[in-house]
Amino acid sequence: MTYKVFLVEDEIIAREGIRDAIDWAAAGYQFCGEASDGEIALPLIRERRPDILITDIKMPFMDGLQLCRIVKETLPTTKIIILSGHDEFRYAQEAMQIGVTQYLLKPIVAQDLLAALRKIASQIDGERQAKAQLETLQAQMFDHQPMLRERCLLDLVSGSSSAADFMEQARNLEIDLLAPWYQVLVMHAMPPSAATAPLYTLYQQVDVTVAASLNQSPLVVAFKHGLEDTILIVRGETRADMTQQAERLATAMRQRVAEQLGCRAIIGIGDPTERLSLIPQSFAEALAQISSFERPAESDPSDQGQFHGGAIMLKALAYIDTNYADPAMSLGQAAAHVLLSPTYFSALFRREVGETFIDYLTQVRIRKAIELLRSTSLTASEIAYRIGYQNPRYFYSVFRKVVGQPPNEFRQRF
Structure with missing residues (x-):
């Protein structure tokens, strides 16, 4: 990768010395022009758009600082190296405030100039890479914008995002909803x-x-x-x-x-x-x-795949039936398994299954408890822990509410 360099210096001997002291092509640069002052340089700079501008501070007609201000306004990515004499240090300080990248003290040594150019070239590479990455991300975001827009709106209606969070995302996705x-x-x-x-x-x-x-x-x-x-x-x-x-x-x-x-x-x-x-x-x-x-009456109620969310519910029910013994089993956990928000999953579950998530989970656990009471000698407390209840007393209460009698009385019947 080459970098275009433009030189502005009013002293012809100094200008030619800088121009001829470096093998620009071999060093990875393209010397794209020179001028004796800012007034002559400006139209050439606008035309050739150099990556790096090397300019003296004190020059007739338009000095280096004036030139730097204009270049920074019109070509903000152009890097600037100021050439300054010892008695012009206050000008160099002002140049830094304008946005000049580096300044070098005269007389200019080729090695010092090359070192400054290499440092700036590295900076340009980093900026170009960051710009390319940003453009790639912007292109990807544009490609995925319909999906991101849909996700943003789903989060709003399901209650997964606050109004403030939605408004911030909506602005970025150009959703006008207010x-x-x-x-x-x-x-x-x-x-x-x-x-x-x-x-x-x-x-x-x-x-x-x-x-x-x-x-x-x-x-x-x-x-x-x-x-x-x-x-x-x-x-x-x-x-x-x-x-x-x-x-x-x-x-x-x-x-x-x-x-x-x-x-x-x-x-x-x-x-x-x-x-x-x-x-x-x-x-x-x-x-x-x-x-x-x-x-519809003519539909087979067992064919859940024909109805909204059928496949999702089959997956959710299978997950619950497999993991009912996990004490941490919750609506949020089941919703995350099928990639839905808890609010939407809750409404969908009730519509498809005909009961709430917690009622279904309770039924699964109590059916398993009945099976264990009939087929094992485990105590009611041990069964409670095996089916996902961490508090045996709460298990007794739930069992009695569902079955109509406590676990021990139920066992005595068989």
């Missing part, structure tokens, strides 16, 4: 039982149809969660506007999806809110509405 009122809609698309197209293709068509329903409205921010769900955050000026707009959107999406694709669109509408921080509540209300819809 408004007097907000309302969340969730659309869950169910393909027809006789669908012949692959599900992925069908859901892509659903996305296109939903986008057409929105008609590029600046008041609606829409994003996906999985294949089947579309989440919409609607903005508005008043509560009444929000309610009317949400109903219109829901009606339009249901009709278009049904007429064009033959799909059933189940849409939940949360309550309007004036605060970003309450958007998760509106989202939860929308999910709750979807949860209240019954599955």
